[in-house]
Amino acid sequence: MFYASLRPLDHLFRSPYQFFSDDLSFWAYREMWNTVPMLPRYIFNSFFLATVTSLITLLFVIPAAYSYARFNFPFKNSSLYILLAINMFSGAVLLIPLYKVLRTFGLLNTYQAMIVPGVAFLIPTAIWLLKSYFEKIPVDLEEAAFVDGASRVQILRHIIAPLSTPGLVVVGIYAFIGAYAQQFLFAITFNQKKEYMPIPSGLYEFIGYTTVKWNEMMAASLVGIAPVLIVFLFLQKYIVEGLTSGAVKN
Amino acid sequence: MMNKKLRSFNSPTFLAYALIAPAAIYILLIVAWPVLETIRLSFTNSSLAGEDYVGFENYEKMLSSKKFNKIVTRTFVWMFFSVSLKLFVGLIGAILLNANLRGRSMFRVLIMPPWVVPIAIGMLGWLWLYNGYFGIIAGVGMHTGILDGPFGFLAYKQSAFISTIVADVWVGTPMVTVFFLAAMQGVPKDLYEAAYCDGASRWDRFFKITLPQITPVIITMSILSAIWTFNSFEIIWILTEGGPRGATTTLIIDTYKQALGNYKFGRGAARAVVVMILLTLFAGFYLALLARINKKISHG
Numbered sequence: 001m002f003y004a005s006l007r008p009l010d011h012l013f014r015s016p017y018q019f020f021s022d023d024l025s026f027w028a029y030r031e032m033w034n035t036v037p038m039l040p041r042y043i044f045n046s047f048f049l050a051t052v053t054s055l056i057t058l059l060f061v062i063p064a065a066y067s068y069a070r071f072n073f074p075f076k077n078s079s080l081y082i083l084l085a086i087n088m089f090s091g092a093v094l095l096i097p098l099y100k101v102l103r104t105f106g107l108l109n110t111y112q113a114m115i116v117p118g119v120a121f122l123i124p125t126a127i128w129l130l131k132s133y134f135e136k137i138p139v140d141l142e143e144a145a146f147v148d149g150a151s152r153v154q155i156l157r158h159i160i161a162p163l164s165t166p167g168l169v170v171v172g173i174y175a176f177i178g179a180y181a182q183q184f185l186f187a188i189t190f191n192q193k194k195e196y197m198p199i200p201s202g203l204y205e206f207i208g209y210t211t212v213k214w215n216e217m218m219a220a221s222l223v224g225i226a227p228v229l230i231v232f233l234f235l236q237k238y239i240v241e242g243l244t245s246g247a248v249k250n
Numbered sequence: 251m252m253n254k255k256l257r258s259f260n261s262p263t264f265l266a267y268a269l270i271a272p273a274a275i276y277i278l279l280i281v282a283w284p285v286l287e288t289i290r291l292s293f294t295n296s297s298l299a300g301e302d303y304v305g306f307e308n309y310e311k312m313l314s315s316k317k318f319n320k321i322v323t324r325t326f327v328w329m330f331f332s333v334s335l336k337l338f339v340g341l342i343g344a345i346l347l348n349a350n351l352r353g354r355s356m357f358r359v360l361i362m363p364p365w366v367v368p369i370a371i372g373m374l375g376w377l378w379l380y381n382g383y384f385g386i387i388a389g390v391g392m393h394t395g396i397l398d399g400p401f402g403f404l405a406y407k408q409s410a411f412i413s414t415i416v417a418d419v420w421v422g423t424p425m426v427t428v429f430f431l432a433a434m435q436g437v438p439k440d441l442y443e444a445a446y447c448d449g450a451s452r453w454d455r456f457f458k459i460t461l462p463q464i465t466p467v468i469i470t471m472s473i474l475s476a477i478w479t480f481n482s483f484e485i486i487w488i489l490t491e492g493g494p495r496g497a498t499t500t501l502i503i504d505t506y507k508q509a510l511g512n513y514k515f516g517r518g519a520a521r522a523v524v525v526m527i528l529l530t531l532f533a534g535f536y537l538a539l540l541a542r543i544n545k546k547i548s549h550g
Binding site for chain 1: 265266269272279281284285367370375481502506509510515518519533536
């Protein structure tokens with residue numbers, strides 16, 4: 001992909017196939033902003049959507065995960081398994097009613113149309129992940145504080161919050177990557193407005209009626225995935241650990 | 251007195267439910283309710299114009315159509331090849347990563363991009379690879395003389411079918427590899443040491459120790475990746491939109507086309523119900539298996 005992005009367009013279109021171009025350049029990286037003038041907007045949209053989606057997900061997930069990690073209550077295990085099962089339904093199956101609901105509420109072609117369903121499909125895995133982080137914080141610490149007369153809110157602020165920050169970051173990143181990847185399906189189904197389009201669907205504008213500007217499209221794709229890749233490279237160890245510990249060891 | 255206080259700290263059921271409630275309500279609204287609504291819609295002829303109750307008509311039409319039966323068969327063939335390839339490649343990948351090779355931590359990072367890169371963007375790369383005139387695969391084919399001219403991999407029924415499977419395997423394998431690797435690293439080291447002392451060969455050690463030890467994970471991963479593969483929508487949609495002439499139309503693609511391509515919500519919903527029933531079966535199978543494996547572990 002990177003190689004293709006550096007080559008001039010006519011070299012890509014040359015037949016018989018040419019493997020090497022002698023005039024590689026970053027020309028496509030400059031030109032892509034002109035071919036698709038809304039590109040910066042798409043990149044912003046992608047970022048914005050993924051950030052908001054993952055923040056809202058965290059908001060819902062933190063109390064739930066804490067509750068699963070600390071308390072015993074009826075239906076605890078069965079509801080956890082139901083969460084696991086929900087994970088197996090992809091958004092694609094439920095698009096029909098979601099489409100109708102969003103239409104009734106006038107939410108089609110808005111940011112919300114891509115955020116609201118996105119959050120729902122991230123919650124289950126995020127709860128499982130965060131639960132295992134909370135479980136690693138020793139209960140003794142909390143109990144000691146409780147016996148010393150600290151209120152639950154104080155416990156949350158002074159003990160849980162600082163200790164679980166790394167876990168929260170990882171789960172947040174997981175949600176961000178997930179939200180970034182989900183955008184395409186919800187965007188092509190629930191949104192037709194250019195100004196709200198995220199980059200995965202925006203890239204298809206490089207496919208014109210007669211020609212496809214492959215080199216620019218590849219350049220733009222790389223720009224579009226750079227943020228997720230960089231974030232992932234730094235945190236891959238934690239993410240892989242978290243995901244597998246939930247499913248393998250159990 | 252302290253004990254009592256501690257007990258009340260650890261089991262306030264009400265608080266527990268209150269903390270879960272927001273997430274639970276959200277999921278009920280966005281996931282559970284749509285499931286019920288889909289079932290209801292499948293008994294109507296709902297479209298943009300309105301809806302009427304039509305009973306089992308959608309189902310009768312769907313099940314009696316030859317096209318639909320073909321789509322179901324195709325879905326399972328597609329799944330079978332994709333899942334077995336993912337497991338096979340994933341197993342080999344995990345073995346290589348688990349071996350003490352130089353630079354393996356770098357390889358571990360390198361296998362991840364297919365998984366992290368949004369599918370929609372990754373597939374653009376594949377679109378280009380598969381391109382008949384300028385794609386690198388056709389290019390190599392023409393240079394080596396395997397192909398005598400441009401060949402559009404996504405333009406012919408069979409090659410499109412295979413091409414979508416290959417792309418799906420590319421996306422799905424890293425996850426499988428990571429899970430296999432985690433399982434292999436969980437195998438107790440003393441087993442290998444004992445086998446080594448007994449003079450077991452590398453080959454023996456793999457087939458007699460590693461493989462049996464990670465079998466539970468292999469089984470769970472095959473069901474999990476069957477579910478993911480079954481759900482796979484974007485890959486096929488971007489590469490072929492289910493074409494050429496329906497050659498890559500799986501159940502999910504067909505559902506989407508009916509519902510949001512033609513706005514025949516009722517017919518689409520009937521297909522979605524079939525998808526949900528199949529998914530529930532898979533999921534039930536998976537959860538039952540998981541419960542069984544957990545029991546085995548806890549009983550030693």
